[in-house]
Amino acid sequence: MRNNPFRDALQHPVRSVPLAFLAVILLGAGLLALPLSRTAPEQEALLPALFTSVSAVCVTGLVTVDTATYWTPLGQGVILGLIQVGGFGIMTLATLLALMVRKSIGLRGQLIAQSETHTLNFGDVRSVLFRVARIMAGFEAATAAILTARFWFAYDDNPGTALWHGTFHAISAFNNAGFALYSDSLISYAGDPWIIIPICVAVIAGGLGFPVLIALLKGGVRLKDWTVHLRLTVYGTAMLLVAGFALFGAFEWNREQTLGPMPVSGKLLATLAGTVFPRTAGFNSIDYAAASPETLLTTDILMFIGGGSAGTAGGIKITTFLVLGFAIWNEIRGRDQVTIAHRSISSSVQRQALSVALLGVASVTIGTLLLLIFTDHSLDKVLFESISAFATVGVSTGITYDLPPNAQWVLMALMFTGRIGTITVASALALSTHPRLYRLPEERPIIG
Template sequence: MGSAAVAAIKLRKRIKLEEISPVRLVPLAFLAAILVGAGLLMLPLSRTPGSHEVVMPALFTAVSAVCVTGLITVDTATFWTPFGQTVILALIQVGGFGIMTLATLLALLVRKSLGLRSQLIAQSESHTLNLGDVRGVLLRVARIMLACEAATAILLTARFWIAYDDGLATAAWHGIFHAISAFNNAGFSLFSDNLIPFVDDPWIILPICAAVIAGGIGFPVIIELLRGRTVHKGWTVHVRLTVYGTLILLALGTGLFAWFEWDRAETLGPLSTGGRLLAAIAGGVFPRTAGFNSINYGDAAPETLLITNILMFIGGGSAGTAGGIKITTFLVLAFAIWNEVRGREQVTIGHRSVSSPVQRQALSVALLGIAAVMIGTVLLLVFTDYGLEQALFEAVSAFGTVGLSTGITYELPANAELVLMALMFIGRIGTITVASALALISRPILYRLPEERPIIG
């Protein structure tokens, strides 16, 4: 056997799937799903006749669907056939549930057993805290997801069927598609104007908002709430931060959206009082990485765009379908600042202390997120003729896997589309996961260097 053959065998052994660490396998799995989805969308069966450009729309749509973002460069309703729309829906479901979580659940159902490596892979994707709980968590996640999607689909189907003269089959398809898209915080819609035609219809907007919140709050929080625990009986710091943070951000988002847009003729002005209030609620919920829009954000006030940027960057709960840096990350940093201002050495939340590694992780996630958004914004400014406001909004939306746009996504050149795809990919799998997957194998340090304190500020 020659030296070349020996080298090839050694290389194959090094790249065996089972030898890849879980933190590196998750990005590879998402990438594989994107490539498979793009390949399916490139088939003539997936697109309507007359569509000439295929590769970039298929690749961009696959990235957006798997990363549950919702940014689109072609109209989902007219460019893709029912088969193509089904592919997009499947990619949304797979992306929301998590490639490795889904693979592990299928292995559980088929083999009735899980290996240690499979449990580690599922843990790295689903953010479960106890390795022994992975099986139960995966099954509960699947049941919760299907139950929420089914309930939302039934409500939407009934509304589309009764109020909008859709046939039962069409109404059911619209209901199922938007229910799955909502719970997975994807924001894909089968209507060319997204949810703008339903801006004042509570039977459409409110079920979608509820599904968005349920999917974005995070599976660990949902499981704890379903156990019947109250704030005084066993709520963890994570649950408290997520629940209270979600309520506060929803209230602030809704209130500020109403304040800035209430009388503007371009957005809420023509609506009734009830319609304005409903649109304001949607304006507070949808930026939490949902991607749906019931107004045209290209006509929104600059103040609204700024607040929306903040909400999109923060995102939703951990281990859910939402993106962004996550509520817990934002609030851990906020409490760290508050305790530092008060001169406290220990960061405390709800009579519990937060360890230094958790604080460093939160800081790393936030700073890496800021870096990704800033680099993406600069590249969009270089590659396009749009201003800072539009470029920043697009970059934050992509990184936060939100899907909102001021309307410029359709007009972006190919290199700008690649920038958004990179931001969506990084935002979906997490900045820490990306950094860890690309980093070299860490080695323990067996010594400590002398401490020195640089001047801060």
């Protein structure tokens, strides 16, 4: 069969994406390794700089040093720049790759898809970039304004400090990075609605993904005309938020080490934060080292699922999880076709979802096994850290600070794989589909 030059051109950026992000990571590590970036220039530089750069570009938030005390304002500014570049790159990359995948289905398929979904076409690349930039800037500016005012008037920060803290945490929140300028993350502000709620809104917005954000912000789309992707992302996000809120609250409400001493209003707010942050962002509303095993397991599940596609969230993504769930449900009911919202889901999409999920399971399993070999920590904490790294979440039970260098390399590999791997693998699978001109005889192995 002849090579398709257009398809080859589409696959080229998919292959070059990891190299581009690796280049940004190395540049960031070089800047963070400068003596001017650290409060104590004699401190170890290379490994903390590289780990922090990987975490920032992959918008994760895991750290081996205290962001508030280890880095100077210059170093913190470098981290913020890496977060912004990483978040913007991920959103545009994922959206453009989605457009590339759609382009590969042919003109007739594009016309049908666009008429049914009211989505963008491949010719809108420039407008996509500007829309992503405008949406990011709008959410970040609004969040920064609220946080700055709160830090200034309620916590007696001077205007410059308040503006810096407000801007840093707004960008970190919308990009789902989870970096904070406080040694205890946001635990000290867990009961302040003017801090927690704006950050939660920014986290959720960034985690929905650009296609969903543009559809919701544009308005005028009736509920019955929502695309399958829009339905899965919005309803799935709501479902996970409600379930996470109920479970987190039930497990931590009376626990003396976490929510127990708080008033009811503080408990509700901390529970909301504990539901939103672990899914994508990585800020802490409680000390996870003191959390119950049930909370750690619930958080593991939320982190692994993650947020919406083509956004700053990590994990295998809500759509992947729900497509597999619908596939299982239809198989149980004996249906040979998977349908969602009166639309059929092709077998190729189901195979892609299964591939992404199983590759995620394999990555977390290998990472957890290596961390068990390299450290003396228990399985629950090691598993928590591995999922947090792979899902680019950033919450931690506190063991990351004390990990040996080889364990830090494992987490860096998980962060990079979780951020870049899921997008490129899913896109490469969609772009490399070659229909066979023949069918082999079928055979059914015994399953189960």
